[in-house]
Amino acid sequence: MLRPELCAADRNLSLFQWALLVLFAFGAFWGAQHLSRTLLAQVAAAAGVVFLFIAGWRCLLVVLSKPPAEPAPAPEIWPRYTILAALYDEAEVVEQLIGRLAAIDYPPDRLQGFLVLEERDTETRAAAMAAARPPWLEVFVAPPGQPGTKPRALNCALPHVTGDLLTVYDAEDAPDPGQLKEAAARFDGDATGRLACLQAPLRIRPARGSVSRFIDRQFAAEYAALFEITLPGMVRLGLPFPLGGTSNHFRVDVLRAVGGWDSWNVTEDADLGFRLWRFGWRIGVLRRPTWETPPGPLRDWLPQRTRWLKGYMQTWGVHTRNPLGLGPRGLFSLLITLGLALASAGLYGPTLCWVAASILVALLAGLPPATPALALTVLILGAMTAWLCCKVGARRAGAPYGLWDMIRGPIYWSLLSLAFTHAVWRLLAEPFAWDKTRHRPDVQTPFSDAALDETALPGLSAAHVAAPEPVTRNTRHPGVGGLRPAGQRRRAQA
Numbered sequence: 136m137l138r139p140e141l142c143a144a145d146r147n148l149s150l151f152q153w154a155l156l157v158l159f160a161f162g163a164f165w166g167a168q169h170l171s172r173t174l175l176a177q178v179a180a181a182a183g184v185v186f187l188f189i190a191g192w193r194c195l196l197v198v199l200s201k202p203p204a205e206p207a208p209a210p211e212i213w214p215r216y217t218i219l220a221a222l223y224d225e226a227e228v229v230e231q232l233i234g235r236l237a238a239i240d241y242p243p244d245r246l247q248g249f250l251v252l253e254e255r256d257t258e259t260r261a262a263a264m265a266a267a268r269p270p271w272l273e274v275f276v277a278p279p280g281q282p283g284t285k286p287r288a289l290n291c292a293l294p295h296v297t298g299d300l301l302t303v304y305d306a307e308d309a310p311d312p313g314q315l316k317e318a319a320a321r322f323d324g325d326a327t328g329r330l331a332c333l334q335a336p337l338r339i340r341p342a343r344g345s346v347s348r349f350i351d352r353q354f355a356a357e358y359a360a361l362f363e364i365t366l367p368g369m370v371r372l373g374l375p376f377p378l379g380g381t382s383n384h385f386r387v388d389v390l391r392a393v394g395g396w397d398s399w400n401v402t403e404d405a406d407l408g409f410r411l412w413r414f415g416w417r418i419g420v421l422r423r424p425t426w427e428t429p430p431g432p433l434r435d436w437l438p439q440r441t442r443w444l445k446g447y448m449q450t451w452g453v454h455t456r457n458p459l460g461l462g463p464r465g466l467f468s469l470l471i472t473l474g475l476a477l478a479s480a481g482l483y484g485p486t487l488c489w490v491a492a493s494i495l496v497a498l499l500a501g502l503p504p505a506t507p508a509l510a511l512t513v514l515i516l517g518a519m520t521a522w523l524c525c526k527v528g529a530r531r532a533g534a535p536y537g538l539w540d541m542i543r544g545p546i547y548w549s550l551l552s553l554a555f556t557h558a559v560w561r562l563l564a565e566p567f568a569w570d571k572t573r574h575r576p577d578v579q580t581p582f583s584d585a586a587l588d589e590t591a592l593p594g595l596s597a598a599h600v601a602a603p604e605p606v607t608r609n610t611r612h613p614g615v616g617g618l619r620p621a622g623q624r625r626r627a628q629a
Contacts, residue, residue, distance in 0.1 A: 137394035140456055141410060143449040144399040146566065149456035183509040186517055192471065193520040196368030197527055202422055207324025209316065214323070216241060216315055217298030217387070218248040218272075221288040225306040226262040228574050232306055237269045240312040241319075247298050248272035251288045254279055282567040286396035286403035293395050296387055304425070305381040307574040310335070311423035318384040318421060331389040331416035332408070335382035336362040336424045338532045350436050351429040353547035356536045359528030360521075365472075366420050374468040375412035375461075377405030377450070382425040389416055399567050400453070402446025405473065409454050412465045424532075430572055437554055438570035444480055444551075444558035447473050449566070477555070484552025487545055490514070518545070 139145050148156070166174065218236060222229060229250070236248060250263050254276050263274050277291040289303065300319060304310060318333050339355035341348065362379070369376045383404060393414050396403040408418060430436045451473050458466050497504040522541045529536035561568065 137397055141394065141397070141413075141453060142399055143397055143406070143453055143566075146452075151457065152452075152455060155455075180509060183513050186513040189471075189475065190513075190516040190520040193524050196364050197523060198368075199371040200364045200368040200527075201371070202367060202531075207320050209320050210323040213242050213245045213316075214299035214319055215245050215247065215297060216319065217296045217301045218246070218304060218315075219251055219289055219292055219296075219301065220249070220304045220306065220308075221251040221285045221292075222259055222263075222306050223253050223256050223285075223288075224259060224571060225574060226258040228306050228576055229259055229262045230266045231576055232304070232308070233263075233266050233268055233272065235309050236272060236304070238312050239310065239315055241315045243269065243271055246271040247296070249275040249292050249295070251275045251277060251292045253277055253283070253288065282399055282569075284398055284401060284403075284567065284569045286400065287398035289403075290395045290398055293391065298387055300384060301387050301390065302384045303381055305427070305574075307428050308381055309426040310382060311425065314382070314421065314423040314425065315384075317423050321419065321421070322384075322386065327417070329415065329417045330419060331386050331411050332378065332418040333384040333421050334362075334366060334376075334378055334418065335384070335421040336366075336532070337379050337382060338362070338424045338426050339429050339534060340426050341429055348429075348432070349543060350433060350547065350550075351431070352535060352540055353544065354429040354436070355532070355534040356525040356529050356540060356544075357547075359532040359534050359536070360524040361528075362420075362424075363528035363531040364524045369468065369472075370418075370420050373417075373464065375418060375465055376408055376468060377402070377447075377472055378408040378418070380404045381427075382421075383407075384421070397453075400446055400449050401442050401567065401569055402450060405446060406450040406453060409450065409461065409465065409469060412462075412468075413454070413460050428574070433550070435573060436550075437557065439572045440551065440554035441557045441561060442570040444477065444555055445562050445566070447477055448558065448562050451477065479548075480551040480555040482552070483545075484549040487549045521548075 140149075166178075218239075220232060220236070222232075225232075233250075239246075246269075248269075248271050250272065252260050252263060252274060254260075260274070260276065275292050275295065277288045280287065280291075300315075300322060302315065302318070314335055318335075321333055322330060337358055339351070339358050341351045341355065366376055380402070381404075389411070393407075393410055393416070397406050397410075400406045411418060430439045451469070454461060454469055458469070461469060494504045522544065525541075525544070526536055528534075561570075
């Protein structure tokens with residue numbers, strides 16, 4: 136059970152948040168009453184100093200973001216591991232996902248897996264039951280209920296988990312086959328006893344035909360900057376961070392102790408990273424990646440990014456109710472990750488329009504554009520450090536990122552303001568609605584990471600064909616006949 140003050144379902148402001156809101160309103164009113172060129176210059180100077188700090192922070196992360204060290208030796212007995220994959224409207228890719236999960240290199244007798252499906256999603260249920268599955272992978276049908284979110288489905292499955300460790304994958308994921316063994320060895324070698332979660336790096340490999348697509352390339356570079364630069368750097372500094380939505384590896388006892396996932400938060404991963412820290416636990420990163428495909432064109436990218444930003448707002452609201460509970464480092468991390476992401480998304484578009492309009496007006500008037508030293512320094516350093524993070528991260532992840540991608544980067548950053556505006560509206564009108572991202576079967580470009588065993592991914596090997604009769608978990612009466620026969624189903628051809 137998640138404590139109410141840590142749940143996004145409670146939309147009331149805390150006393151601290153009300154005080155902050157009143158203080159902000161008073162400051163805005165005072166500023167309007169005493170508006171002057173001097174005051175505007177002082178505000179601009181203060182903002183410039185903040186932006187310069189952010190540029191320096193990015194450079195620090197690049198320097199510190201060495202890949203994590205090789206894990207400790209393998210444990211004598213591999214811990215039991217549970218894999219959860221929550222799917223909805225994924226009939227197109229469920230067989231592909233099963234093949235990739237079956238290729239994971241881990242003792243089968245130590246594995247438990249659930250394809251967590253919704254009762255109303257009849258097409259995905261039929262496809263999952265018809266596909267050949269390894270013996271350890273079951274179909275789990277979550278009972279009807281609200282909200283209709285991925286974290287709620289995961290929480291429905293959590294009481295049935297028997298593993299010591301647990302990981303979550305998405306429908307389009309292609310995890311490195313050795314990822315579970317690396318995570319198990321890292322947990323086993325943790326001398327502090329406070330390591331609760333490990334985040335695997337997510338890397339983008341565009342499908343054939345989309346390698347040159349503008350949004351796909353920018354999305355891949357953005358992911359590279361986050362998972363190859365920002366997160367490893369923050370781990371080196373001993374700071375928490377918002378988890379990615381997939382490939383999180385948890386200690387099951389800790390996950391249950393902190394209340395599982397927030398069913399009402401549409402970026403439950405971001406929330407859980409800070410909640411673990413609030414309860415005194417620590418998170419780290421892995422070396423072995425999970426490969427994903429980008430969301431695709433703007434019509435698919437926009438709903439996904441809207442959901443992410445809306446969830447960031449929810450997480451910000453939850454963890455600023457009692458920010459002191461995060462401690463100084465946790466609060467700094469919240470500001471420099473979620474706070475910066477939200478502020479940047481809201482400001483990118485208007486700022487670019489302001490700069491472009493100022494230059495255009497100056498040119499039309501036949502005057503040289505104004506070039507204040509601080510503003511020009513902030514503009515140049517901000518762009519250069521953003522490009523640096525993307526370039527270094529893309530090189531590590533094997534993603535394409537050249538000069539033309541850098542030039543077009545500000546256009547992509549400005550699209551975030553469109554998603555931000557949409558997210559604010561959706562937070563007010565439909566705070567718990569889940570904007571689904573459609574996934575399609577992959578026709579991939581070659582892998583660019585040697586650690587990923589690409590030969591094992593296309594489908595099931597002969598060892599995985601002889602799966603037992605499919606079963607599904609009776610979630611309504613788990614204590615009475617916990618598994619029930621699924622009936623005669625058409626089997627997929629091997």
